[in-house]
C-alpha cells in the first residue's frame with residue numbers, strides 16, 4: 001500500500017517536473033507567437049543567455065534568486081533590442097522572420113562558443129532533497145514548479161488585470177483597430193518580445209544550477225518548447241498551460257516505461273496526432289468552442 | 292456662433308495597392324457641426340474614413356486637423372490628437388468584455404475621467420448592464436453602441452462614424468441617432484459620419500457632402516436637406 | 529509531340545533562364561564539369577563531388593520552400609535517416625555484387641517514405657507556415673538526440689553498430705556489378721561523374737516538374753491557396769507531393785554522402801548542420817532552381833574556405849550572411865542580380881525589356 005503511494009508520488013513528482021520545464025521553456029515562445037504570429041528561433045539562445053548571466057552573478061557572490069532575476073532582465077533587454085533592430089521588419093513576413101531569427105541564433109551560439117569557450121560547470125543545485133521510503137525528491141525541483149506556477153499566475157494577472165494586458169489583448173485581436181484607438185501597437189510588440197525573451201532568460205536562470213552550461217544548451221529546450229507551442233496554440237493561459245500538463249503526463253509515462261529518449265519521441269507522436277485533430281492547438285479549439 | 296474649421300481635406304488621394312480610390316477629396320468640417328458624407332456603395336466613403344484615421348496612407352493632398360497637417364501621422368497619434376473612430380462593421384474586440392473594450396479607448400497619458408464612463412453608461416444603459424459580457428456575444432446594435440462608447444471614452448473632439456445604421460434594427464438605429472444628437476449638443480463633439488440610411492441622414496446631419504467615384508460631387512445645406520427628394524436622389528447618384 | 533516541343537517542357541513561367549544563350553551556357557557548364565577531372569587533383573575532384581552531393585538537398589528544399597512556400601527545417605532528418613539506412617543495409621549485405629547499390633535504393637525508399645508520412649501529418653493536419661518549420665525542426669533534433677544516445681552495444685541492427693555520438697563507420701562505398709561481372713566502384717572520379725550525371729538529370733527533371741501543371745499549382749498555392757482551391761485543385765496533394773520529392777532529394781544527398789565518406793554521424797543532422805540547407809537556398813534564391821543551384825555551390829565553397837580558419841567564425845559569418853540576405857535581398861542574391869540587370873537593361877534602351885514572364889511577375893510584385 002505505502003509502496004503504491006510512494007510510486008504514485010514519484011510519478012506525480014516526475015509529471016510536475018516536466019510540467020514546470022515545459023511551462024518555463026515554452027512560455028516566452030508562446031507569448032511572442034500569440035501576439036505577433038511569429039516564432040522566435042533564437043528562443044534557445046535567450047535561455048542560454050539567462051543561464052550564463054545567472055551563473056556569472058552567482059559566482060560573483062550574488063544570491064541565486066537575484067542572479068535569476070538579473071538573467072531574465074538581461075535577456076529581456078536583449079530581446080527588445082533584437083525586436084527594434086530586426087524582428088519588427090518581419091511582422092508581415094512570418095516565414096522570413098523564422099529564417100532571420102534562425103540566423104541570429106546561429107550567430108549567437110557560434111559567437112558564444114568563440115567568446116565563452118565550450119562549457120562552464122554549473123553553480124550546483126541548492127536546497128538538497130527530502131526522502132520518502134525508497135524515493136528522494138530534490139526540493140529545488142519543487143521550487144521550479146512554484147516558479148512555473150508563479151509565471152502562469154503572473155501572466156494571468158498581467159494580461160487580465162493591467163492596462164498593458166488590455167492593450168496587449170486588443171492588439172492581439174485586432175491590431176489595426178487597437179491602433180486607431182490610440183494603442184501604441186509597435187511599443188506593445190516590442191514589450192511583448194521583451195517579455196517573451198525575459199521569460200526565456202528566466203527559464204535559463206532557473207535551470208542554470210542543474211545543468212552544465214554551454215553555448216548550445218538552448219537546443220536542449222527548443223524541441224520541448226516548440227512541441228508545447230504547437231500543441232497549445234496561440235494563447236499562453238488557455239494553451240501552453242494545459243498543453244504542458246498533458247504533455248507532462250505523456251512524457252513522464254513514456255519515460256517511466258521506456259526511458260528518456262522515448263519520452264521525447266512520445267511528445268513528437270503526440271504532436272503529430274494533435275495537429276491532425278486540433279490544428280490550432282488547445283487554445284484555438286477552446287476559443288472555437290466558446291464562440 | 293463663431294465658426295472655426297476643425298477638419299479640412301484638400302485634394303486628398305488614396306487607394307489600395309496601385310488602384311486609386313480617392314481621386315481628390317475636398318471637404319471641411321467646422322467645430323460643433325454634424326456633417327454627413329453620402330453616396331452609393333463602393334464610391335470610397337470607407338476608404339476616406341480609413342485615410343482620415345490613418346489606417347490608409349494618403350497618396351497626396353492634405354488633411355488638416357485644428358490647422359495642423361496630420362496626413363503623415365500614424366493612427367495612434369491621431370487618436371491622441373482627438374479623433375474617435377467608429378469603423379464600418381464596428382470591430383469591437385470580440386473576446387474582451389464590454390468594460391475592457393471601453394478601457395482600450397482610454398488615452399494613455401491623458402487622465403481618464405471616471406465621469407466619461409458615467410456619461411457613456413448613461414447614454415448607452417445597455418453597456419452598463421452588460422459590463423462583464425464578452426463583446427463578441429452581443430447583438431449588432433449593442434456592438435455598435437459599444438463601438439461608439441469606446442471611441443467616446445477617449446474624449447475625442449471629432450467622431451468619425453462609418454455607417455452606424457448598417458445591419459441594425461430600426462428601433463436601435465433611432466436610439467443611436469438620438470444619442471449622437473445629444474453627444475453633439477451636450478458634449479460639443481463634432482461628428483463626421485458616413486451613412487446611406489435616409490432617416491438617419493435627415494435626422495442627424497447639419498450639412499452633407501455627396502460622394503461619387505472618389506470625388507465630392509455636391510454639397511447640400513441644412514435647407515436643401517429638408518427636401519427628402521433631393522437627399523434621395525443624392526444617395527442614388 | 530515533336531522535337532520542337534521539347535524546349536517547352538524545360539522552360540516556363542516558373543524558371544528563369546531561357547533562350548539559346550542560356551541553354552548554351554548550361555551546355556558549356558556541363559562540358560566544363562565533364563572534362564574538369566582530366567585537369568584536377570584527386571582531392572579537388574573528390575571535394576567538388578562532395579559539394580555536389582549537398583546540392584540535391586538544396587534543390588529539394590528549394591522545391592518545398594521556394595516553390596511550395598513551406599519552410600522545412602527537416603531536410604537533414606531525411607538526409608540522416610537515408611544515410612543511416614544506407615549504412616545499416618550496406619554493412620549487413622556487404623560490398624559484394626550490387627548490394628551497395630541495392631542499399632542505396634532501399635535508403636532512398638526509407639527516407640522518402642518518412643518524408644511522406646511526416647508531410648502527411650503536417651499538411652493534412654492543416655498546420656500553417658511557421659508551424660511546418662518548428663515541427664520539422666523538432667523532429668530533426670529529436671532524431672539526432674535519439675541517434676546520439678545509441679552508443680551502447682545493444683544498439684545494433686544486424687551487424688551494424690549505430691555507435692551513438694561517434695556515428696557509424698566503415699560503411700562500404702557504392703558499387704555495381706554489371707551482368708558480365710564487371711564491377712564499377714563509385715570512388716574518386718567515378719563518383720564525381722555519378723554525382724554530375726545525377727545533378728544534371730535532377731536539375732532538368734525539376735525544371736520540367738515546376739513548369740508543368742504541378743509546378744503552377746504549387747506556386748499558385750504558395751501565393752493564394754484559397755484561390756487555387758476554388759479552381760478545383762486539392763492543394764494538399766500538391767504540397768505533399770512537393771514535400772515528398774524534397775524529402776527524396778534530401779535522402780539522395782544523405783545516402784550519397786554516406787557512400788562518399790563511408791561514415792555517418794548524428795551531428796550531420798543536428799544543429800548547426802540543419803541550418804545549412806536553409807542558408808544555401810536563401811542566399812542564392814529559393815524561387816528559382818538555377819539560382820538555388822548556383823547559390824548552393826557558391827555558399828558551400830565560401831563556407832569551406834572560411835572553415836579552414838575556424839569552424840565557429842565560419843558559422844558566425846554564414847549566419848550573418850543569412851540575416852543580411854533576408855534583410856536586404858529576401859529573394860536571394862542571384863534573383864536580386866537578375867532583377868537589377870533587367871531593370872538596368874530596361875532603362876538603357878527600347879529593346880524588349882522583359883521577355884521572361886516569371887521575371888516580369890517578380891518585378892511587378894517587388
Ligand SMILES: Nc1ncnc2c1ncn2[C@@H]1O[C@H](COP(=O)(O)OP(=O)(O)O)[C@@H](O)[C@H]1O
Nearest residue numbers: 307308312330331332333334335336337338339
Ligand atoms: N481592402 C481593400 N482592398 C482593395 N480594394 C478595396 C478594399 N476595400 C475597398 N476596396 C475598393 O475600394 C472601393 C471603395 O470602397 P469603399 O471605400 O469601401 O466604399 P464605400 O464605403 O463607399 O462603400 C471599392 O471599389 C472597393 O472594391
Ligand SMILES: [Mg+2]
Nearest residue numbers: 336337379454
Ligand atoms: Mg463603406
